[in-house]
Amino acid sequence: MISLHGPQGAVDHGGSGSDGSLPAQTVWIDLNDPTAEEAAKVERTTGIRIPSRSALSEVESSSRLRRNRDGLSLSTPMVTFDRSDFSLKPLGFLLTADHFVTVRYHDMRAFAAVRKRVDDGDGDGSTSTRMFLLVVEELVDNLADLLEEMSGDLDNLSTRIFDFDAGARPGARKGDATAPKRRDLALRRLLRSVGRHGKSLAKVRASLLGLGRITAFVKNECDQALGEDDLPRFDTLGQDIASLDEFETRLSDTVQFLLDATLGLINIEQNNAFRVLTVVSVVGVPPTLVASIYGMNFKHMPELDWAYGYPYGLALIAVSAVLPLVFFRVKGWL
Template sequence: MINLHGPQGAVDVSGLDGGAALPAHAVWIDLVDPTAEEARRVEEKTGIRVPSRAALSEVELSSRLRRSRDGISLSTPMVTFDRSDFSLKPLGFLLNKNHLVTVRYHDMRAFAAVRKRVDEEGGDGSTGARMFLLVVEELVDNLADLLEEMSADLDNLSTRIFDFDASARPGARKGDTSAPKRRDLALRRLLRTVGRHGKSLSKVRASLLGLERIVAFAKGECGQHLDEGDAPRFETLARDIASLDEFETRLSETLQFLLDATLGLINVEQNNAFRILTVVSVVGVPPTLVASMYGMNFKHMPELDWVYGYPYGLALIAISAIVPLLYFKSKGWL
């Protein structure tokens, strides 16, 4: 699909189905999952070869930042901004003095915002470089909003981790044997949540790194064609991206801290389990000793002739089990 925009707003594309040439006043050509025919028409219009999706997905720097005779080709991975399907997809920019061509494979609210800005709010899209600035500025704004949402999510996650006490949930009965299972399930959920946030932050980091590179490259390559006021916008963009990169780094450090805290909670739960096993094993030793002692087959054992010898043995076994329990309880192990 082809979307066209000129300095005054959207350009009608209804008459382009028959293979007509693209209008001369179209500055921004937005290709959404383009067909081979659409790519050919854009190449005829701008003189810049439209890369394939595989070419836009290349990871080496020489493939993402290229200079040709007719313009520059830039590509970067960009997050989808959809939290239900958070993934990275390629985004391409083809730029020369008169045109900006964007190549994308998913809907992005940043592009809709730029169209509205040009159509209704008088955004300056008179040149390819200025249209490029509008698009990248909106992408940076969206990434900033996304990082703010992630920061709020990490705050909530921090509260969940450091207030974690599944056994004290409302409605839980004292001595409820399902409490360990609930704690285990809650910790698993926390760990999965931390993992999802880490995965999302890594995708945002890749998007910021890609934007940082293409902004610097575009400014260097288009410097002689920039009008007064364009160069400061490039510098502002670079500073904004750098500040977002620092913010993302702090969020990553916070996430690592929360991961360590979650693993610490898991270790505490494991230690509790081992502590219970230790108490059980220690409590079982004295009764076993008493039972084994009175189970010896010697002929002369005074207790064999006692009327209350059997109750005495049972009482001794019970006392030898209760005393360690009371001791561990006084030490706070139970």
């Protein structure tokens, strides 16, 4: 889909004038998941070569930041901002003296916000560079909001991890055979949640890194053409991206800390299981020893002639089983 925008707002969502050329007031050309025909139409009317999706997805810096005869060709991976389908998709910027072209493959509220700002007269889109600044500023704001949401999610996740106690939850009873299964399921969910946050932060970091490189590149390449009001905006953008990068680093450290804590809880649960098995095996040794002794087929065994020899043997077996349990209980192992 093609949409056109000028300093006063939307120009012509059809993509071209009646003679096939762009309206004179067009500054920003937004291509949202363009077809080959739409890309070719923009190339014919502007002379700007529109890169393919595969070209925008290339990872080397020379392909993402490039000056050509048409102007500047820029690309970066950008998060989808959809928490239900959080992924990276390519985003392309083409910047010339007259036009600013964006090529994207998913809807982003930043673009809708920029359109509204221009329509309401709240943003200066009189030149291609200023329109570029509006889009990048809105993207940085959205990334900041996303990081704030993730910070809140990590706080909640931290509470869940460090207050983890399956026995204290409603419906969990002491001795309930299903409690270990519930604890195992809860720990699996915590581990998956920590992993999802780690992956999401890595994608946000890739987006911030790409925007930081693009902003610095455009500032250096267009230094002579920038107005006095534009340079401070580039400097502010650079500072905002740097601060968000530091914030993301702290959140990544928090994710690593929560991952270690979750793995520690899993180790504790495993140790508890092994402790129970160890106690059971130790408790079973003395009765087995007593039964083995009285199960020997010797001819002369005094207890065989006792009237209460059989109850005596049973009592001895019971006492030998109870004494280890009492010992472990006193030591606090049970």
